[in-house]
Each structure stands twice: as C-alpha cells, then as structure tokens.
Amino acid sequence: MDLKLFFNPTEVDVDKDATSFQSSIYINRHKMPDHEGMDMALIGLCEYRGENEKADVKSADEVRKQLYGLKKGFGDYGIIDLGNFRNGPTLEDTYLRLKEVCGYLMEKDIVPILFGGSHDLDLGQYFGYESAEKLVSVLNIDNSMDFDDDQSPAKGHVGTILKHSPNYLFSYYHLAYQSYLTDQKSIELVERLSFEAVRLGVVKENIKEIEPIVRDADMLSFDMSALQAFYAPAASNAKVYGLTGEEACQLTWYAGQNEKMSSIGLYNYDASQDSKDRKTAFVMSTMIWYFVEGYYHRKGDKNFKSNDYLMYEVHLGGEPETIRFYKSKLSERWWMEVPNPEAEGLFNRNRMIACNYSDYDLALKGELPDRWMNFYNKV
Structure with a gap:
C-alpha cells in the first residue's frame, strides 16, 4: 500500500533535543518514511463532520506540538508519524479509508494510534478488523453511551458497531459512563448482550481493579469527554465530573501493556475550545506517551502452556x-x-x-x- 496517498505531511517541528520524543521517531514531512518493521504509527485526524463541522481541523497538530516536546521514554522506539489523514469526499468515505489503512497497518503488526476528530471515526478503526479473521473485543471509554443514531454519527457510532454486518464483535466494554448522562435502556441492552459497563464511580474507586478489562480488549476507543472539563476543556461534552488526567494516563498505560491491544483512538478534541496553555492537547499527548511506554514494557504474556x-x-x-x-x-x-x-x-x-x-x-x-x-x- 502506498500510504502517502492517504496522508498530508506534518509541518510541526518543536524540539531538536536528542532526548525528545520528536527526535526519537520517524516523521512524514517532505517524504514518507519507510514503515516496514515499525511498531506503532501516529495518525492525526481532521474529520469532524460526524459531530461539529466548525471544529478546528488542525487540532491534531496541537497534540503533536505537545507530544513532540516530551522526553523519550523506555525502549528502542519504532514509531512513525504518518501525518494527518486525508478526509474522503463524504464522511462514509473517510470511514472506509480509515478501515483500509488501519487494516493494512495491523496486518503488518503496526499499532495505529489515532488522535483528533469526532468519536464516530472509531468506526473506521473497528472496520479495520473485518479481514482479520478473528473476533474482536472493543473497549470504549466515554461519559455516555452513544447508541442513538437518530441524532448524529458521533451519538450513534456504538450502536452502529453493535449492528454491523458481518458481525465479528466478541465483547464490548464501556468504562466511566455517568449514570445521569446515560439512558437506562442502553445500560440494560449492554447487560442483556452479556457485555460489560462500568460507571465512573466504580472506575475511580479502585482503578487497579479495572486493569483486567483493559487487558481483554483488542481495540481502545477513548472519548476525551470522559475526562473532567478541568482537564479537557476542548472536549465538547466534558462535564465537571469525570476521570482525572492521571487516571486517563493510567488507563492508556494499561492499554499499552496489553499484548492483545492492536489499535487505539483518542477522539473528540477541538483545539478552538482549548485553553491558552493547550491543556487538553497536553493531556492527550501524555496519554499517547503512556501508551507507548506501556507498549515497550510488555512482558510477552501469550503462551499459557509455558513454564512462565x-x-x-x-x-x-x-x-x-x-x-x-x-x-x-x-x-x-x-x-x-x-x-x-x-x-x-x-x-x-x-x-x-x-x-x-x-x-x-x-x-x-x-x-x-x-x-x-x-x-x-x-x-
């Protein structure tokens, strides 16, 4: 696949320090770097037609500015920043393009790390598993359950996943929903399907007990609205209550350590609504950093017949x-x-x-x- 057909190069250039995150990865600027043998691929998203077409389409670059300036963590990085994803003529075309790219990268054992865009873009992320010939467990972290496709694509994307044909969904987990923002019928549906939903209070009470849920997932879809508005003012639906920035980083650290986790998306960031110090972009960048850190701390927990x-x-x-x-x-x-x-x-x-x-x-x-x-x- 010629990946350069799907991406616009990034012009973000922040930190020349040899110890910086930017200096430790391969970046699509003037020429697309070789992706063979890479571990992870950063993908900036500029698609907001699923919820708010007035959002800042350069939001992903604000996350990059924060991420590039962080210090390199543990391990020998094999990370490529592919740039910003080119939207399709229609929203559905964007989903299909994302499906093609995510599916290709995962076949190469490269983990797509998507950031920016509206939450419905996780449809393209999920569709990427269609040709993988395996049942998939999806972890969604959001303050509400988006089952209502009568409103907008971003408010009905989970319902679309549940109804998608062919059906390759094995488990669906929902973390940090807030009861007063969630229709009781949605909670009952999740339980009836033998899926699992954990409300915010339970997550915050003992986040270590949540780790096995994160460890069971193949795919993570994270709406920044799950965080408190203090930490994520640029997430359109963030409320006073929610996860802290530290808790969000803990969850992405768990996701990185998960041997099964093969894709991650951080959605619903609009830079035009962010604080002057780009608080939300910084939280997102540290969440990505902790995912990468967790990835390079994986222990190889796969072969249960071994003496390990x-x-x-x-x-x-x-x-x-x-x-x-x-x-x-x-x-x-x-x-x-x-x-x-x-x-x-x-x-x-x-x-x-x-x-x-x-x-x-x-x-x-x-x-x-x-x-x-x-x-x-x-x-």
Missing part, C-alpha cells in the same frame, strides 16, 4: 466443577480459563479471561466470578 505461568485449579463443587487460574511469573497478572472443548477457530483465542487475584479469591470461597459467567454464556 503458575496454574491453580479451584474446585467449586457445583457447575462448573472447577475453574483454572493462571498467574504469570513475569508480570504477576492473572487469567481464568473458560473450558469449551468445542470452541475452535474464532472462539479459541477468547477462552482465557483476564482477571485479578480477587477473582481467584472469590472462587476459593465457592463463588463464580461474574466475568467468567458472562464469557461462558458467549462461547
């Missing part, structure tokens, strides 16, 4: 009779297995569920973890 894992079999005395738990010696993270001898092909990769020690402790008391039962119902 301890296996614990808990006898429940009911149905199921036992549950197997696995603990990584490398990362000390936990998983539980859903036994299903008939599960082959698409379902097979989803038999291991990320969990915490608290789930293991619950099983020791003879109780079945809710997440185990939800997954069992699906497979």
Whole structure:
C-alpha cells in the first residue's frame, strides 16, 4: 500500500533535543518514511463532520506540538508519524479509508494510534478488523453511551458497531459512563448482550481493579469527554465530573501493556475550545506517551502452556466443577480459563479471561466470578 496517498505531511517541528520524543521517531514531512518493521504509527485526524463541522481541523497538530516536546521514554522506539489523514469526499468515505489503512497497518503488526476528530471515526478503526479473521473485543471509554443514531454519527457510532454486518464483535466494554448522562435502556441492552459497563464511580474507586478489562480488549476507543472539563476543556461534552488526567494516563498505560491491544483512538478534541496553555492537547499527548511506554514494557504474556505461568485449579463443587487460574511469573497478572472443548477457530483465542487475584479469591470461597459467567454464556 502506498500510504502517502492517504496522508498530508506534518509541518510541526518543536524540539531538536536528542532526548525528545520528536527526535526519537520517524516523521512524514517532505517524504514518507519507510514503515516496514515499525511498531506503532501516529495518525492525526481532521474529520469532524460526524459531530461539529466548525471544529478546528488542525487540532491534531496541537497534540503533536505537545507530544513532540516530551522526553523519550523506555525502549528502542519504532514509531512513525504518518501525518494527518486525508478526509474522503463524504464522511462514509473517510470511514472506509480509515478501515483500509488501519487494516493494512495491523496486518503488518503496526499499532495505529489515532488522535483528533469526532468519536464516530472509531468506526473506521473497528472496520479495520473485518479481514482479520478473528473476533474482536472493543473497549470504549466515554461519559455516555452513544447508541442513538437518530441524532448524529458521533451519538450513534456504538450502536452502529453493535449492528454491523458481518458481525465479528466478541465483547464490548464501556468504562466511566455517568449514570445521569446515560439512558437506562442502553445500560440494560449492554447487560442483556452479556457485555460489560462500568460507571465512573466504580472506575475511580479502585482503578487497579479495572486493569483486567483493559487487558481483554483488542481495540481502545477513548472519548476525551470522559475526562473532567478541568482537564479537557476542548472536549465538547466534558462535564465537571469525570476521570482525572492521571487516571486517563493510567488507563492508556494499561492499554499499552496489553499484548492483545492492536489499535487505539483518542477522539473528540477541538483545539478552538482549548485553553491558552493547550491543556487538553497536553493531556492527550501524555496519554499517547503512556501508551507507548506501556507498549515497550510488555512482558510477552501469550503462551499459557509455558513454564512462565503458575496454574491453580479451584474446585467449586457445583457447575462448573472447577475453574483454572493462571498467574504469570513475569508480570504477576492473572487469567481464568473458560473450558469449551468445542470452541475452535474464532472462539479459541477468547477462552482465557483476564482477571485479578480477587477473582481467584472469590472462587476459593465457592463463588463464580461474574466475568467468567458472562464469557461462558458467549462461547
């Protein structure tokens, strides 16, 4: 694929310091760099027709200005900034172009990092998995559930994902929704489909308990409106209550560490609404930085048959009779297995569920973890 056909070069040039983020990556300025062998690809988005056509179409470059000035983190970077994505003649054309590019990059084991644009652009991100021949788990972080396609594409994109054909959605997780902004019917729909929704208060109460949910996802879609307006004044729907900047960075750090996570999108940033010191752009840039940092701290938690894992079999005395738990010696993270001898092909990769020690402790008391039962119902 000739990627330069899909991108406009960036003119952002901030920090010549050898220790800066900018000096540690390959950037599409006058010539598209070679992307072969790269780990991640930065993609600026300028498409806002799904929600607010008056938004600043140069918003992605404001994030770049903040990101480029940060110091390089851990690891040997293999990161390319492809530039700003060229919109299609119609909004639907933009989705399809994004689908093509994201699908291509993921086939090359390059993680797309999308930033800017309206939240409905995660449709292009999700469509990119269509040819991957696997079932996909989607993590959406937003202060409300966007199921209403009668309003705008940005208010109905999740409903579009749920109804999309062909259907390759295995799990849908929604974090940090605010009850007073969310229709109860949407919450009931998520529960009825054996998906999972966690309200803001639960996320903030103990964010470490949320890590297994992030670890189970293939794709992260993050609406900046999930943050408090203090941290994200340029997110159109941000409220007084929400995640802090530190909590948002913690979640993207978890996402980076997730071996399954193959794409991430940070959406709903309008630079024209940002503070003079570009507070929202700075928060977004640090979220990207923490994702990159998490990526280069991955422990290789994939082969559960290796000697890198301890296996614990808990006898429940009911149905199921036992549950197997696995603990990584490398990362000390936990998983539980859903036994299903008939599960082959698409379902097979989803038999291991990320969990915490608290789930293991619950099983020791003879109780079945809710997440185990939800997954069992699906497979």
